[in-house]
Amino acid sequence: MRRLALVGALRRWKNAPLLVLLAALGAGLGGGARAEAVLEGRTLRYEDGPALRWARAYPAGLGDLTLPVQLGGSVYLGAGPVVYALSARDGTLLARYDLPAPVASLDPGGGTLRASTRGDGYVERFTLGRAEDGGRVQERVVFPPDPEVTGWLARAASLVPDEDLARAAREDPLNPFLALREARAAGRDRYAALGAVRRALGGELPFAAWVQLAAGLDTLGYPAAADVALDRARRDAAARGYDPEIRVSRAALGAYGNPSGYLGTLLDQGRLGRAEAWMRYLRELHPRFEGGPALYARYADVLDAQGRGGEAEEWRQFARELRAGSLYNLGAEGPARVQATLRALTLALALALGAALLTLTARAWRVQGEDTRRLGGRWRSWGRRPLFRVRRSAVLYAGWGERLGLTALAAGLVVSLAGWSWANTTSARLRAPALNIGTYGGGWSAARLADLELRATPDTALLTGLAAQLDGDAAAARARYARAAGDPCALNNLAVIAQERGDVAQARQSYRAALAARPDLAAAAFNLGLNPASPGTAFQRAYRSGEPRLCYPGDRSLARAVSGDLSVTLGGLLRDPLSALTPGPGRSARLGWAFLGALALLAALALSLLIPRPAGAERQGRPAAYRLAALLLPGAALLEGAWGGVLLLAWAAALAALAPLTGLTRFAPPFGPAEPGVRAALLTLLALTYALNTAAFVGAELRHVRQRRREAREDT
Template structure:
């Protein structure tokens, strides 16, 4: 608890006193004293739970002390003048340059800020970007919660800048029956200056305490503070970041569980305006729409569903984290189906050629030694050499499909890991934590990577660096738009409008350029800009496709890697599995070998070898394998393998968590029915082929007779 002991106050200080000549602040352990010689004018103690202390520093009669991620300013009388909220633990305070400079530390980076000592307390001149660290964003709440119930009044007097202490005091006064004093204290809490994560935390507690109007006001101030710090609805927010920013989605879930729809609407509006692309958003939007449907509000429910769909227009890149998980599991399912079909086809070809192959390679040393003694001659007698051209072509197509499925699986892993990168999921770019995280990423050179770096510099106020980066990224439309924003900030309106027009001409759906040209696009980001950043031009932020290209390139780049850069396929990086890389490389090599096998002349089998009893039994057990010479046989084989792969979750050995409909009872029953139908159809086709073969044999026998 922050404790204040004013010693000798009225006697030594007197009316109008501003300080004591020779008095200095001294920090001993966790106690800050303002001493005048041997006399202590005032002192405060700081529990260990508040974090590290830095300072003190006295400038113009004001004492600055770093407490965790905060810098408190005290007057010579010991009164709190104000508080500066910083993005990390304060490590040093310095006034050697004539201004108060604050250093904050993080893992692998350090930030420096300048404090402006105003009449209402210190303020940070530079942009402050809060990392998704609850130790930083939840410091004020934790400091208030650490105060015992009996000490709330004193702590609120000592630190009137902490609204959570004032709210606890208001609850005490309301319980004591003094509603007027409680409401007055709530107004004092709303009169403080806070960063947006603290406003969200305060809003939730005001809501719980029964002050809905005050909670709405806190949410509005949270939106405005977040907008001023560069947060934007076009930038996604992860669960971890949203939790550090007050965890509004969790509180909203509580409201929905309690069926408090009137309050839930206010929190849904907050998320929709500021964080529409938060992780888990589609599920929460669907849940809210379902509740509205149950309340008979079908129109509102459909409007929320339309809004949710508008955030991910039909492309793989805009499906979000959950969507990429679905793509990954769909690729896994396709891979399994293709492996089953390839295995079945290879098994039949091997069994069918077994006897003839053994006779041919016996002079070469047998099935194993022949590969060591005469590998080229042995390769002439592989199982596919006894297959027809159409059968080899089918195997080649299946292997090409396997390469595409494995590439899609690898791409989904890489793209998902890229989109889950913490530095890209905080609602904004830049700041010490974000820039350090962005610098650690292995981005591909190009306009997409340049756009990320340019945005980080521009949002942090370094327009000269941003202009250099954007110029290197031209003619990217996003970079053109953001160069126009820099030109407009310099007062060059003509050049800015020219750059906006060029950006819109290159990409007609670029809402940022349309907004800057005054075309008023009806998009959520444009509405946000007009409401919370009035009069300011809109920046263009990278979409998920651009971010994915900055990390992994397009899907075609992933598929080309086994040919262009095999070593990179096997290099473990963010989202890349070496085992999957080996599988992709192996499938590509096998596909190339099978393509070459199309040039091999076919070694014919005798009718007895081609129609051995075991071969005919396998054609019954493995649908489609007996008809691989026909396109319909290949389709039957692939359909059977796909059904078998889709039914594997019933065994419990393989799971496709991102495809929940696949394991639903009705669908599984339908798949079983389709599998039985495949076997029946395969049997009918084989019997038809047998009858045709029998007739053909009889006609030949009659002709020979």
């Protein structure tokens, strides 16, 4: 009996795996499906077989949704430029990842979650940390100046109806703008409002959202909470690599919470106490913002009006200090000032050249008509004997010195037009969004830099190397800095890489070499412990304490990277004159045609220096039209001497500077001719040129009379 029982047990044990497999298959076919997250329309559902554990709906205004993925005990969903991490158990929001562009896909392969974002012309990939560990993006996130991205959280809160506000705030405790709405809705219930304010300050936000939140808290009457939000905005921006040394455009600042716009509102309302807090924020993080000089001047005037002259002068001095390192040290308006100067200079040279040509034509008119009469007249002779007619051009009746003066004026006009083109192009490219977002690097910036067609120069290598270094790619940064060998700024940044690698001795040696090559390099001085005073080093001490200071290219370096010096532009135009008509940033077809015309005129005048004067040149004399032109156009009849050219240019410069006051031109010089003192100086200069010219004209007339008398006596 025992043997039979044992055999039966063995037979049952032998068939046990088959029975287990059949049971598992039966359970699977019987509907025991595992729990999973599914997306139906714009509703995220977590289903456990036929049972629904939880569901979350996302309005259409939040942007496209990705397919949800599950990793560990969390469900991840991309909505617009953020990724939500929710608990698979009950749908509780665990973390939110703020990304720089709409999320295209989520990939949980290899047990690590990666998010792909798709911007305008670029794709970026980010690694998302575990939601249970705080939910951080491992790579550097650079936010583009796009309100659709930077204002996404505020917009998401605004889409919630008032009746659903409490539920939405419970489901999304990480959106502080929902708590801000709750504080606003609490009205006189101060306790509830303060609780909502505390919840609003309890999370992690990108700096642009902190600024928007600060403005909202300020408006609600919570200045201390607004100051906390502004401080966190500075710290978040510092951690992301934003720096006071880099300019910020008005559009970028608007996308980053528009602190300058809110500051203007505070000044309009006379809330100087709160305006001071926002001025400090701009001064520390974005001192070189577009429109900054005007706002600094306005704030200083307000301080003056309140009897705080010392503070006002301190702000004016700060604005003046910001000019250091700018284009020709002219400050934020440097490119515009260079443009205005070159426009006025071009107009002055054109006036001088036109006046000289008109005067010489008036002197040669009678003799030229006599010489061309036998060939059909002044105009028909062009068709019958073009070479003969060219030989009788009005300019050729002038003396060699006068022709040389005309050629010099034409050469100056060509250079000034090339400079005008350079200023236009440089100004437009310096305003490129990629160079004016407060930092470098990131997918958006890299895509826009490629559109600028940067020149292959050490300055470009410095810029692109800095972008790679900020993005954490030290190998790419070193390779790019190698193309900027000898540049003190690049040398400082290479030393930063060495210091972060642990080679402190090599780093300090490079810092000293960079400072020796450029004694005003604040970054190298800071890294050597010399404590230089600048907005960048002050920001480094306050918000990146213990970290070495990077060197950022100044306006002059950026100008060389985007368009080169004036000599580069002039050389390119002379090698390929038709390139003046090529469309591009800041280029004008009319300016291109003007350059080609001036270049053709210069070539003709230079050729005239090689052609002898016609035989009838001695018969020109001083006809009435010539005398009138010589009297009305100072210096135009005195080009044989060097001082005649100086007098002509002084007259033309004064007239070009005063012309905008008449409304005839828009080429206003940078020094403001409408100001009484400037206008008086220009009028005095104009009167002086006429006085000197009149004296010279009278002297020339007397010499002409004496010569005529001498010739008459010789004839008799």
